[in-house]
Amino acid sequence: MSTLTVPNQVPSMSEDCEQLRKAFAGWGTNEGLIISILAHRNAAQRKLIRQTYVETYGEDLLKALDKELSNDFERVVLLWTLDPAERDAFLANEATKRWTSSNQVLMEIACTRSSNQLLQARQAYHARYKKSLEEDAAHHTTRDFRKLLLPLVTSYRYEGDEVNMTLAKSEAKILHEKISKKAYNDEDLIRILATRSKAQINATLNHYKNEFGNDINKDLKTDPKDEYLALLRATVKCLIRPERYFEKVLRLAINRQGTDEGALTRVVTTRAEIDMKVIKEEYQKRNSVPLDRAIVKDTTGDYEKILLALIGNGDA
Numbered sequence: 001m002s003t004l005t006v007p008n009q010v011p012s013m014s015e016d017c018e019q020l021r022k023a024f025a026g027w028g029t030n031e032g033l034i035i036s037i038l039a040h041r042n043a044a045q046r047k048l049i050r051q052t053y054v055e056t057y058g059e060d061l062l063k064a065l066d067k068e069l070s071n072d073f074e075r076v077v078l079l080w081t082l083d084p085a086e087r088d089a090f091l092a093n094e095a096t097k098r099w100t101s102s103n104q105v106l107m108e109i110a111c112t113r114s115s116n117q118l119l120q121a122r123q124a125y126h127a128r129y130k131k132s133l134e135e136d137a138a139h140h141t142t143r144d145f146r147k148l149l150l151p152l153v154t155s156y157r158y159e160g161d162e163v164n165m166t167l168a169k170s171e172a173k174i175l176h177e178k179i180s181k182k183a184y185n186d187e188d189l190i191r192i193l194a195t196r197s198k199a200q201i202n203a204t205l206n207h208y209k210n211e212f213g214n215d216i217n218k219d220l221k222t223d224p225k226d227e228y229l230a231l232l233r234a235t236v237k238c239l240i241r242p243e244r245y246f247e248k249v250l251r252l253a254i255n256r257q258g259t260d261e262g263a264l265t266r267v268v269t270t271r272a273e274i275d276m277k278v279i280k281e282e283y284q285k286r287n288s289v290p291l292d293r294a295i296v297k298d299t300t301g302d303y304e305k306i307l308l309a310l311i312g313n314g315d316a
Contacts, residue, residue: 003276003312006042013052016041020049020064021057029068031302038077039309043084043273050081072261072303079269080310088113088121089128091266092153096136104234105266106137108245110152111238115159122153144185144228151194152235158197168203169211171196175204176212179219184232193235202240246271247282250291259298264307272310280311 011019016037023033041049053061065077079087088109095105110118125133137153138146171192178186193201208216217233224230237245246267253263271279283291295307 001275001277002042002273003280003310004040004042004273005309005312006040006045010041010045013045013048014056016049017053017056017061020053020061024064024068031069031073032305034065034069034077035302035306035309038081039306046081047083072265072299073301073306075261076265076269076303076306076310079265080272080306083124084270084273085117085120085124086128087270088117089124089133091270092121092125092133093129093136096133096140104231106149107152107231107235108238108249110149110155111235112242112245115156118153119156145231147185148190148194148228148231148235151190155194157195158200160197161199162197163199163203165203165207168200168207171204172208172211175208175216176219179216182222184220184229193232193239198239205236205240243275243278243282246275246279247286250279250283250294251287254294254298255287261299261303264295264299268307268310272312276311 010016019033019037023030023037038046038049050061053059053064057064062078062081065081066074069077079090082090091105092109109121113121122133125131125136129136134150134154137149141149174188175192178184178189183189192204196204205216212219217236220229220233220236222229234245237248249263249267253260253267267279268276280291283289283294287294291311292308295311296304299307
Protein backbone atom coordinates (compact mmCIF):
# COMPACT_ATOMS: atom_id res chain seq x y z
CA MET A 1 0.00 0.00 0.00
CA SER A 2 3.08 2.20 -0.23
CA THR A 3 3.04 4.83 -2.97
CA LEU A 4 6.79 5.12 -3.08
CA THR A 5 8.38 4.38 -6.44
CA VAL A 6 11.86 2.98 -5.98
CA PRO A 7 13.89 2.23 -9.13
CA ASN A 8 14.67 -1.45 -9.86
CA GLN A 9 18.36 -0.60 -10.05
CA VAL A 10 19.13 1.66 -7.12
CA PRO A 11 22.51 3.37 -7.46
CA SER A 12 25.10 2.62 -4.79
CA MET A 13 24.87 4.63 -1.58
CA SER A 14 28.16 6.37 -2.33
CA GLU A 15 26.84 7.34 -5.75
CA ASP A 16 23.67 8.78 -4.18
CA CYS A 17 25.78 10.70 -1.68
CA GLU A 18 28.04 12.04 -4.42
CA GLN A 19 24.99 13.27 -6.35
CA LEU A 20 23.54 14.91 -3.23
CA ARG A 21 26.88 16.59 -2.56
CA LYS A 22 26.79 17.83 -6.15
CA ALA A 23 23.26 19.17 -5.61
CA PHE A 24 24.58 21.37 -2.79
CA ALA A 25 27.66 22.60 -4.68
CA GLY A 26 28.07 25.86 -6.57
CA TRP A 27 25.54 28.64 -6.90
CA GLY A 28 22.04 27.65 -5.83
CA THR A 29 20.89 24.22 -4.83
CA ASN A 30 19.74 21.62 -7.34
CA GLU A 31 16.37 20.78 -5.73
CA GLY A 32 15.36 18.57 -8.65
CA LEU A 33 18.35 16.32 -8.05
CA ILE A 34 17.53 16.06 -4.33
CA ILE A 35 13.94 15.03 -5.16
CA SER A 36 15.07 12.52 -7.79
CA ILE A 37 17.18 10.74 -5.16
CA LEU A 38 15.53 11.04 -1.75
CA ALA A 39 11.90 10.84 -2.90
CA HIS A 40 12.66 7.50 -4.55
CA ARG A 41 14.44 5.68 -1.73
CA ASN A 42 12.76 3.66 1.00
CA ALA A 43 13.40 4.10 4.74
CA ALA A 44 16.22 1.54 4.89
CA GLN A 45 17.94 3.09 1.86
CA ARG A 46 17.61 6.63 3.24
CA LYS A 47 19.15 5.49 6.51
CA LEU A 48 22.13 4.03 4.65
CA ILE A 49 22.50 7.21 2.60
CA ARG A 50 22.73 9.21 5.83
CA GLN A 51 25.34 6.84 7.28
CA THR A 52 27.40 6.86 4.09
CA TYR A 53 27.15 10.65 3.81
CA VAL A 54 28.55 11.28 7.29
CA GLU A 55 31.30 8.66 6.77
CA THR A 56 32.29 10.19 3.42
CA TYR A 57 31.98 13.92 4.10
CA GLY A 58 32.09 14.15 7.89
CA GLU A 59 28.80 16.05 7.94
CA ASP A 60 25.29 14.95 8.87
CA LEU A 61 23.14 14.94 5.72
CA LEU A 62 20.30 16.57 7.70
CA LYS A 63 22.58 19.49 8.59
CA ALA A 64 23.64 19.86 4.95
CA LEU A 65 19.98 19.86 3.85
CA ASP A 66 19.09 22.33 6.56
CA LYS A 67 21.77 24.74 5.30
CA GLU A 68 20.69 24.47 1.67
CA LEU A 69 16.89 24.40 1.81
CA SER A 70 14.13 26.55 3.21
CA ASN A 71 10.42 26.76 4.01
CA ASP A 72 7.94 23.98 3.26
CA PHE A 73 10.29 22.18 0.89
CA GLU A 74 12.94 21.99 3.60
CA ARG A 75 10.47 20.62 6.14
CA VAL A 76 9.21 17.86 3.87
CA VAL A 77 12.75 16.79 2.88
CA LEU A 78 13.99 16.78 6.49
CA LEU A 79 10.97 14.87 7.82
CA TRP A 80 11.20 12.38 4.97
CA THR A 81 14.95 11.82 5.48
CA LEU A 82 14.53 11.05 9.18
CA ASP A 83 14.19 7.47 10.31
CA PRO A 84 10.41 6.80 10.90
CA ALA A 85 10.88 6.46 14.68
CA GLU A 86 12.95 9.67 14.85
CA ARG A 87 10.35 11.43 12.72
CA ASP A 88 7.57 10.37 15.09
CA ALA A 89 9.62 11.52 18.07
CA PHE A 90 10.23 14.88 16.40
CA LEU A 91 6.54 15.38 15.51
CA ALA A 92 5.43 14.31 18.97
CA ASN A 93 7.86 16.71 20.61
CA GLU A 94 6.66 19.53 18.40
CA ALA A 95 3.07 18.69 19.34
CA THR A 96 3.82 18.89 23.07
CA LYS A 97 5.59 22.22 22.60
CA ARG A 98 2.72 24.07 21.03
CA TRP A 99 -0.09 22.14 22.55
CA THR A 100 -3.61 23.21 21.80
CA SER A 101 -6.42 20.98 22.90
CA SER A 102 -7.40 20.30 19.32
CA ASN A 103 -3.89 19.18 18.38
CA GLN A 104 -4.30 15.51 17.55
CA VAL A 105 -0.76 14.61 16.55
CA LEU A 106 0.09 12.71 19.75
CA MET A 107 -3.08 10.65 19.51
CA GLU A 108 -2.45 10.10 15.78
CA ILE A 109 1.02 8.69 16.44
CA ALA A 110 -0.17 6.58 19.37
CA CYS A 111 -3.12 5.04 17.52
CA THR A 112 -1.95 4.57 13.92
CA ARG A 113 1.46 3.00 14.57
CA SER A 114 2.03 -0.66 15.45
CA SER A 115 2.96 -1.43 19.05
CA ASN A 116 6.62 -1.80 18.07
CA GLN A 117 6.64 1.42 16.04
CA LEU A 118 5.20 3.32 18.99
CA LEU A 119 7.78 1.78 21.31
CA GLN A 120 10.58 2.75 18.88
CA ALA A 121 9.24 6.30 18.68
CA ARG A 122 9.34 6.51 22.47
CA GLN A 123 12.91 5.18 22.51
CA ALA A 124 13.92 7.70 19.82
CA TYR A 125 12.31 10.40 21.98
CA HIS A 126 14.52 9.37 24.96
CA ALA A 127 17.62 9.45 22.79
CA ARG A 128 16.90 12.81 21.21
CA TYR A 129 15.30 14.83 24.02
CA LYS A 130 16.81 13.18 27.13
CA LYS A 131 13.36 12.71 28.67
CA SER A 132 10.31 10.61 27.98
CA LEU A 133 7.42 11.25 25.65
CA GLU A 134 5.00 10.46 28.46
CA GLU A 135 6.46 13.06 30.81
CA ASP A 136 6.17 15.73 28.12
CA ALA A 137 2.67 14.61 27.20
CA ALA A 138 1.67 14.74 30.89
CA HIS A 139 3.33 18.10 31.43
CA HIS A 140 1.70 19.81 28.46
CA THR A 141 -1.83 18.47 28.77
CA THR A 142 -4.51 18.79 31.41
CA ARG A 143 -7.72 17.25 32.66
CA ASP A 144 -9.53 14.90 30.24
CA PHE A 145 -6.93 15.33 27.50
CA ARG A 146 -4.21 14.06 29.80
CA LYS A 147 -6.47 11.26 31.04
CA LEU A 148 -6.91 9.97 27.49
CA LEU A 149 -3.50 10.72 25.95
CA LEU A 150 -1.23 9.23 28.59
CA PRO A 151 -2.59 5.67 28.38
CA LEU A 152 -2.62 5.99 24.57
CA VAL A 153 1.06 6.97 24.24
CA THR A 154 2.17 4.32 26.75
CA SER A 155 0.08 1.50 25.30
CA TYR A 156 1.59 -1.70 23.90
CA ARG A 157 -1.38 -3.38 22.26
CA TYR A 158 -1.65 -7.01 21.23
CA GLU A 159 -1.39 -7.11 17.44
CA GLY A 160 -3.06 -10.43 16.60
CA ASP A 161 -6.42 -11.08 14.96
CA GLU A 162 -7.89 -13.12 17.81
CA VAL A 163 -11.15 -11.67 19.11
CA ASN A 164 -13.10 -12.51 22.25
CA MET A 165 -16.77 -12.05 21.30
CA THR A 166 -18.07 -12.31 24.87
CA LEU A 167 -15.73 -9.50 25.85
CA ALA A 168 -16.76 -7.48 22.78
CA LYS A 169 -20.42 -7.70 23.83
CA SER A 170 -19.82 -6.80 27.46
CA GLU A 171 -17.49 -3.89 26.57
CA ALA A 172 -19.88 -2.57 23.91
CA LYS A 173 -22.47 -2.43 26.70
CA ILE A 174 -20.05 -0.58 29.01
CA LEU A 175 -19.26 1.95 26.26
CA HIS A 176 -22.95 2.49 25.56
CA GLU A 177 -23.77 2.99 29.25
CA LYS A 178 -20.98 5.51 29.75
CA ILE A 179 -21.81 7.45 26.58
CA SER A 180 -25.53 7.50 27.44
CA LYS A 181 -24.60 9.08 30.75
CA LYS A 182 -22.24 11.51 28.96
CA ALA A 183 -19.41 10.07 31.08
CA TYR A 184 -16.95 10.57 28.23
CA ASN A 185 -13.90 10.66 30.49
CA ASP A 186 -14.85 7.48 32.33
CA GLU A 187 -11.90 5.22 33.21
CA ASP A 188 -13.45 2.10 31.68
CA LEU A 189 -14.23 3.87 28.41
CA ILE A 190 -10.64 5.13 28.18
CA ARG A 191 -9.22 1.75 29.28
CA ILE A 192 -11.06 -0.08 26.48
CA LEU A 193 -9.86 2.35 23.80
CA ALA A 194 -6.32 2.57 25.15
CA THR A 195 -5.51 -1.09 25.84
CA ARG A 196 -7.50 -3.46 23.63
CA SER A 197 -6.09 -4.75 20.35
CA LYS A 198 -7.39 -3.04 17.22
CA ALA A 199 -9.14 -6.26 16.17
CA GLN A 200 -10.88 -6.47 19.55
CA ILE A 201 -11.95 -2.80 19.44
CA ASN A 202 -13.29 -3.34 15.93
CA ALA A 203 -15.40 -6.28 17.12
CA THR A 204 -16.64 -4.27 20.13
CA LEU A 205 -17.63 -1.29 17.99
CA ASN A 206 -19.35 -3.49 15.40
CA HIS A 207 -21.36 -5.03 18.20
CA TYR A 208 -22.08 -1.56 19.57
CA LYS A 209 -23.59 -0.51 16.25
CA ASN A 210 -25.62 -3.71 15.82
CA GLU A 211 -26.91 -3.69 19.37
CA PHE A 212 -27.58 0.01 19.91
CA GLY A 213 -28.30 1.17 16.37
CA ASN A 214 -25.72 3.92 16.03
CA ASP A 215 -22.11 4.16 15.04
CA ILE A 216 -20.21 5.05 18.24
CA ASN A 217 -18.87 8.27 16.66
CA LYS A 218 -22.41 9.42 15.99
CA ASP A 219 -23.16 9.03 19.70
CA LEU A 220 -19.96 10.94 20.51
CA LYS A 221 -21.08 13.90 18.40
CA THR A 222 -23.53 15.30 20.95
CA ASP A 223 -21.53 18.51 21.21
CA PRO A 224 -19.65 19.25 17.97
CA LYS A 225 -17.76 22.13 19.63
CA ASP A 226 -16.38 19.99 22.46
CA GLU A 227 -12.66 19.51 21.69
CA TYR A 228 -12.25 16.51 23.97
CA LEU A 229 -15.11 14.73 22.18
CA ALA A 230 -13.48 15.59 18.84
CA LEU A 231 -10.26 13.96 20.10
CA LEU A 232 -12.23 10.92 21.28
CA ARG A 233 -13.91 10.54 17.87
CA ALA A 234 -10.55 10.91 16.11
CA THR A 235 -9.09 8.24 18.43
CA VAL A 236 -11.81 5.79 17.41
CA LYS A 237 -11.23 6.59 13.73
CA CYS A 238 -7.46 6.17 14.00
CA LEU A 239 -7.84 2.79 15.68
CA ILE A 240 -10.29 1.27 13.22
CA ARG A 241 -10.32 3.38 10.03
CA PRO A 242 -7.03 5.28 9.82
CA GLU A 243 -7.50 6.00 6.10
CA ARG A 244 -10.70 7.94 6.91
CA TYR A 245 -8.95 9.88 9.62
CA PHE A 246 -6.03 10.82 7.32
CA GLU A 247 -8.38 11.69 4.45
CA LYS A 248 -10.11 14.17 6.74
CA VAL A 249 -6.80 15.70 7.88
CA LEU A 250 -5.81 16.16 4.22
CA ARG A 251 -9.22 17.54 3.25
CA LEU A 252 -9.09 20.11 6.05
CA ALA A 253 -5.46 20.97 5.22
CA ILE A 254 -6.17 21.55 1.53
CA ASN A 255 -9.73 22.87 1.33
CA ARG A 256 -9.36 25.95 3.43
CA GLN A 257 -8.35 29.56 3.16
CA GLY A 258 -4.61 29.08 2.84
CA THR A 259 -3.21 25.57 2.94
CA ASP A 260 -2.17 23.96 6.24
CA GLU A 261 1.23 22.85 4.95
CA GLY A 262 2.19 21.41 8.34
CA ALA A 263 -0.63 18.86 8.26
CA LEU A 264 -0.20 18.12 4.55
CA THR A 265 3.55 17.51 4.97
CA ARG A 266 3.03 15.36 8.08
CA VAL A 267 0.47 13.03 6.48
CA VAL A 268 2.41 12.61 3.23
CA THR A 269 5.78 11.92 4.91
CA THR A 270 4.40 9.57 7.56
CA ARG A 271 2.01 7.56 5.33
CA ALA A 272 3.79 7.41 1.93
CA GLU A 273 5.41 4.08 2.81
CA ILE A 274 2.42 2.70 4.70
CA ASP A 275 -1.12 3.24 3.42
CA MET A 276 -1.07 6.28 1.13
CA LYS A 277 -2.66 4.24 -1.66
CA VAL A 278 -5.77 3.60 0.48
CA ILE A 279 -5.82 7.22 1.71
CA LYS A 280 -5.75 8.41 -1.92
CA GLU A 281 -8.68 6.14 -2.79
CA GLU A 282 -10.60 7.44 0.23
CA TYR A 283 -9.79 11.03 -0.77
CA GLN A 284 -11.02 10.56 -4.32
CA LYS A 285 -14.20 8.87 -3.09
CA ARG A 286 -14.94 11.60 -0.60
CA ASN A 287 -13.99 14.68 -2.65
CA SER A 288 -14.54 13.51 -6.25
CA VAL A 289 -11.08 14.90 -7.01
CA PRO A 290 -7.83 12.91 -7.02
CA LEU A 291 -5.43 13.92 -4.24
CA ASP A 292 -2.65 14.79 -6.70
CA ARG A 293 -4.91 17.29 -8.44
CA ALA A 294 -5.88 18.87 -5.12
CA ILE A 295 -2.19 19.17 -4.22
CA VAL A 296 -1.32 20.75 -7.59
CA LYS A 297 -4.09 23.31 -7.12
CA ASP A 298 -2.87 24.24 -3.65
CA THR A 299 0.92 24.09 -3.75
CA THR A 300 3.75 25.22 -6.02
CA GLY A 301 7.35 24.63 -7.01
CA ASP A 302 9.64 22.05 -5.45
CA TYR A 303 7.28 21.54 -2.51
CA GLU A 304 4.55 20.46 -4.92
CA LYS A 305 6.99 18.25 -6.87
CA ILE A 306 8.22 16.29 -3.87
CA LEU A 307 4.69 15.80 -2.48
CA LEU A 308 3.59 14.40 -5.84
CA ALA A 309 6.62 12.10 -5.98
CA LEU A 310 5.89 10.78 -2.48
CA ILE A 311 2.23 10.07 -3.14
CA GLY A 312 3.25 8.24 -6.31
CA ASN A 313 2.34 10.80 -8.96
CA GLY A 314 4.34 12.97 -11.24
CA ASP A 315 7.67 12.13 -12.81
CA ALA A 316 9.69 13.93 -10.16
